[in-house]
Amino acid sequence: MERIAIMRQLRVELGQRSYNIHIQAGILNEVGLMSRDFTSVCKVMLVSNPTVYNLYGQQTMEALHTAGFEPVLALMPDGEEYKNLDEAARVLDTAVESHLERSSLIFALGGGVVGDLAGFAAAIFQRGIDFVQIPTTLLAQVDSSVGGKVAVNHALGKNLLGAFHQPRAVFIDPQSLNTLEERDFKSGLGEAVKYGIVYDADFFAFLEENAAKIIKKEEECIEELIYHSCRIKSLIVAADEKENGLRMILNLGHTFGHAVETLGGYGFYRHGEAVVMGTMAASYLALEMGLLTEAELHRITALYHALGLKTVFPSLPSAEVYQAMLGDKKVKAEKIRLVLPRGIGSFYIADDVNKEQVIRAIQTAQTLK
Ligand SMILES: NC(=O)c1ccc[n+]([C@@H]2O[C@H](COP(=O)([O-])OP(=O)(O)OC[C@H]3O[C@@H](n4cnc5c(N)ncnc54)[C@H](O)[C@@H]3O)[C@@H](O)[C@H]2O)c1
Ligand SMILES: [Zn+2]
Missing domain, CATH: 1.20.1090.10 (Dehydroquinate synthase-like - alpha domain)
Incomplete structure (x- = not known):
């Protein structure tokens, strides 16, 4: 018997920076339309890595296009060792070169590494633009996508370079865990x-x-x-x-x-x-x-x-x-x-x-x- 996907919703209460966390199997297909609740911008950037993008990139891109977004793509290599300033700079290069605007959004599709780095890029691009978390690992779904801590590592210490920058929304699709190691x-x-x-x-x-x-x-x-x-x-x-x-x-x-x-x-x-x-x-x-x-x-x-x-x-x-x-x-x-x-x-x-x-x-x- 097929189970009807239940939509669960939570709100992080932070005054003007409050946002919703949506948990639902299959929600990946809705991230575009649901983001229309808080933005009318066209130009956005999707940050991911090749592993996650090969699995869920196309689906996410389609969801964004359906809602009228024009996403540019920035891929970082897969791995904690790439959660650093150099890779963040590369993502930011893409943001600058593709003329992202102050009102643009960054979508982070991946685990905690992608979420932390994409959020960090969003925090400093033009002194901070909005970003959306689409966490695809269990760790990111239970922890890192919520709360606005964004950072990259330094050779001398974890998360030494970072900011507090809350996402505009968090979309959690538990189905994505099926492919997780x-x-x-x-x-x-x-x-x-x-x-x-x-x-x-x-x-x-x-x-x-x-x-x-x-x-x-x-x-x-x-x-x-x-x-x-x-x-x-x-x-x-x-x-x-x-x-x-x-x-x-x-x-x-x-x-x-x-x-x-x-x-x-x-x-x-x-x-x-x-x-x-x-x-x-x-x-x-x-x-x-x-x-x-x-x-x-x-x-x-x-x-x-x-x-x-x-x-x-x-x-x-x-x-x-x-x-x-x-x-x-x-x-x-x-x-x-x-x-x-x-x-x-x-x-x-x-x-x-x-x-x-x-x-x-x-x-x-x-x-x-
Ligand atoms: N910001 C915070 O509050 C906070 C909290 C906890 C942890 N973190 C950070 O999160 C990071 C760890 O995150 P993580 O455990 O998600 O690691 P990760 O992002 O490296 O993901 C683990 C691996 O799973 C792959 N992957 C991601 N989604 C997948 C999917 N659906 N199917 C198959 N493979 C998939 C990734 O490509 C990667 O190889 C650390 O850098 C840690 O410091 C941040
Ligand atoms: Zn932790």
């Missing part, structure tokens, strides 16, 4: 679990109860997972758009994780994989500090395993990991600020952890599975 699907799950750990115990329980269905990619379950992830992220972003407080909690596992990504070489570990490893280190630290019980730590590990995620921290020298963590832009005056789980569904921001504690947590995460 298993490893990328899992990486997205790794990122989604954080919402449960630091903010929403019910969501954590939902993931526990449905882990088997989730790894089988049962459609309804995946749509629910995407919906709740976007719902939670929208609430957090609406409360703290520029990350002066609450939004920080979404960095759970990220300071450790970014060090892993930087030391591993961009692209070696998937972002979500690094976040899982980093969250384990943060969880051991939380255990040591009495913020987490053994039983709660076990629930976190068990959930990751049920979702098919590897929890063991890579065997990089812990002193180097620590050093790379100091290079992370979230570090304030040589002190590492870390988001830690406090039980399941809550958080603690630690400003006062010392080097020994961090190194011990890394080493524990390297030895325990």
Whole structure:
């Protein structure tokens, strides 16, 4: 029996910068017409990479043409290692050469890499033009397409060059996940679990109860997972758009994780994989500090395993990991600020952890599975 595609809609409440997130199987065919709700411009740019464009480019281009858009195409190479200033400059060259205007739109079709880079280009082209996110990986659908953080990497650190620039709309087509590689699907799950750990115990329980269905990619379950992830992220972003407080909690596992990504070489570990490893280190630290019980730590590990995620921290020298963590832009005056789980569904921001504690947590995460 064919399932009727349900349209789910969320709104990110940010005053004049508010926008909708639309989640619906098949919505890729509607992105043009639906964008007519907020623009009458003709000239637009579609940013993607060859992998995604070969799969969904034609369909998206048709959807744009149908609605009277005249899209120019800018393709960046596929990979985290290309999320840099050089590639952003190339995309911007296309924008300039094809005479994009202040009122033009950029459509980002792809995973978090394309979304972050295209959004960054939109943020600086003529001091900022509108852009639309069409995320095609699970990670981008549950996290990176929402919230307006756009950035490119620097050789010395992840996302060091960036801006806050909210999209005008987010169109999520869960069907696009059918072509995603298993490893990328899992990486997205790794990122989604954080919402449960630091903010929403019910969501954590939902993931526990449905882990088997989730790894089988049962459609309804995946749509629910995407919906709740976007719902939670929208609430957090609406409360703290520029990350002066609450939004920080979404960095759970990220300071450790970014060090892993930087030391591993961009692209070696998937972002979500690094976040899982980093969250384990943060969880051991939380255990040591009495913020987490053994039983709660076990629930976190068990959930990751049920979702098919590897929890063991890579065997990089812990002193180097620590050093790379100091290079992370979230570090304030040589002190590492870390988001830690406090039980399941809550958080603690630690400003006062010392080097020994961090190194011990890394080493524990390297030895325990
Ligand atoms: N801006 C934010 O708030 C935020 C949040 C989390 C992560 N991120 C960033 O997101 C990036 C990671 O994103 P990602 O995991 O989506 O990686 P990605 O964009 O590299 O995509 C992973 C791979 O999947 C391919 N792909 C994309 N869609 C596909 C599809 N439907 N079918 C088949 N293949 C497809 C891509 O070409 C790529 O090879 C990192 O750079 C990370 O820093 C940003
Ligand atoms: Zn992340």
